Amino acid sequence: MIDERGGRLEFCGHKMSVPYGALSERKEMSITILPSEKLDVSFALPKLEFGADGWFKKPVTITISFEDADLSGIDPAELSISWFDEDAQEWVDLGGEVDFRKKTVTVEVWHFTQYSLSAR
DSSP states (O other): OBBTTBEEEEETTEEEEEOTTSOSSOBOOEEEEEEEEEEETTEEEEEEEEESOSEEEEEEEEEEEOTTOBOTTOOGGGEEEEEEETTTTEEEEEEOEEETTTTEEEEEEEEOSEEEEEEO
């Protein structure tokens, strides 16, 4: 549970960091690894569901690990984070900061939904 004071959650190298004041009430937060799917013919990237539902008063930082991802033929510098827009039925690129040493990509978000690594 994370409340108005903020907090952190980590699961299998994937993380969320909720700052003070981002939530208006206490919520049960979660990180769920969804079944991998090929988003491109040459590689499979992790897809995650971050919860709880709803929008934040301040941006929340999410980090997705690519330590165990199959990046065959992909330059890690080209990785970004995308979210799935259910209305448009498409992935929306958010960009992100790649940390080559930790093998992660980090970005700020305003709501939780399905997020995945993608290649630009």
